Amino acid sequence: MSSEWFISIIWLTAAIHIMLTWLLAWYRGRQARRKPQDEFPLKQQPLVSILIPAWNERRVLGQTLEALRQSDYPHWEAIIIAGGPDGTCDAARQRCADWPNFTVIEQPPRGKNAALNLGLQYARGEIIVLLDADTIVASDWLRHLVAPLTHGYTAATANYFPLRQTWVSTYLEMEKIAARYIRHNATLQGCGIALRRQAIEAMGGFPEAVTVGVDWDLSQRLRQRNARLCFASQAHARTALPDTLAAFWRNQIRWRRAHLQATLRHLGPEAARHLLFYAVALAFLAAPGLCFHASLWPLAPLFWAWVLLRRLSLAIECAAFDRSCRWLKHSGGLLILVVVDFIAALIALATFRRRVITFQGTRPGDNRGQRL
Structure with a gap:
């Protein structure tokens, strides 16, 4: 058989x-549409402690905090673990001075999990809620987030929406x-x-050696203990997702590095599936060099088309x-971001040992990370 027939x-x-x-x-999409979403009526109203780590978050x-004050859930307290050279801690103390169910604690620059462990020492609730400082x-929200835990779930996660709608944030919504x-x-x-406090304590708290990608790491540790996790679709929150190509690029390098570190920490049945993405990214970018013979050069664009169109x-x-x-309508942007994600994955592979203390991707005008 000729090479032309083979390639055809x-x-x-x-x-x-x-x-x-x-x-x-x-x-799959059609079948999912037909399946009703789970609804969980609130069976009890336990005391909830909301931990908000905030490093260099004065601007947001x-x-x-103002949105959180409007919560219709009756029994909750908020603990803000604040710090950073921008005066976040002082600003938080000033704002919360007359709010009896808000406590502000100053934190050192040791990462998100260290801040959560510090806040946990002050928390009184049997349910612990973790909330990013840039989320409205x-x-x-709190009532719907806590409800699954009153039905036997160990943890629940909220339903997020972007603060600003762009072609980049639309891709993240599709994900x-x-x-x-x-x-x-x-x-x-x-x-x-939302987490059961006893589940956190059974794991020994939050591992302070993990400074980035702590949510994904927490998910893996809970799954290793056969914990039941739930998506609380009615617990709506708006949060600062990457909404420009530059922000997406910075965020994906940080997140891919954290994802790779967590995957290697928690090797198990799911690890091969997670590592496959990095193998595909490497093959995608190295495809032209793998076609040593001129007759095989058409295989490179074929592989690119196969990956992207799928x-x-x-x-x-x-x-x-x-x-x-x-x-x-956002298909073109989707393909661009897939390629960007592949490049970010390779950079993460090359730098996965790098340790960065940061809570989220950098925002314009912020000094949000401290490299060790």
Whole structure:
């Protein structure tokens, strides 16, 4: 068989596989739409302690606290573990001076988990909630977030929405829809995490050696203990997602590095699936160099097309689930961000031992990280 015939057969096989992937994505989205979302009425009202680590968050912390004050849940306290050279701690103390259920503690620059452990010492609740300092919650957010724990779940995570809608944040919303609603993945995220206190104490608190990607690391440690995690779809919160290409680039390098570190810490059945992404990223960017013979050069664009066009299944899933074509309009941006994510993954592979203390991706005008 000539090389031309061989390559033609591969192209045809790849095209058929892409079409089948799209059809399966449409089917998954359609099936998920038909399945009703779980609803959890609040069976009890235990005392809830909300831990808010805030490092260099003076500019955004105020609106987070004001939104939290509107909560319709009756029994809660907030503990703000604040610090940073921008005066976050002093500003938080001044704002919370007349609010009896708010406590402000000064934290040293030792990372998010160290701040959470410090706040845990002051917490009185049997339910512990973790909240990022740049997240604006709805008045019924806490009630919906805590409700699954009154039905036997160990932890629950809130439903986040971007503060600013752009083509970049739309891609992250598509990722959320696919993970939460279609694949029913309840990996915890800092826009709101509710945990049973006894589960935290059974794990020995929050590991302070983990300074970035702490939510994903927490999810893995809970799953290793067969804990039941839940996505609280009605616990709405708006949070600062990357909304520009530059912000996405910085965030993905940081997150991919943290994800890789956590995957290697928690080797198990899921590790191979997580590491596959880095293998695909390496192959995607190295494809031209792998085609040593001139007759094999067409395989590089074939591989690129196969990877990228299969990834369009994300937009198809969301369109089928939401009955809206608006997701398909962002297909071009989706492909750009996939390539950016691949490059970020390779940088993370090359620098995965680097340790950075930061709570979230850098925002314009902020000095948010301290490298050790």
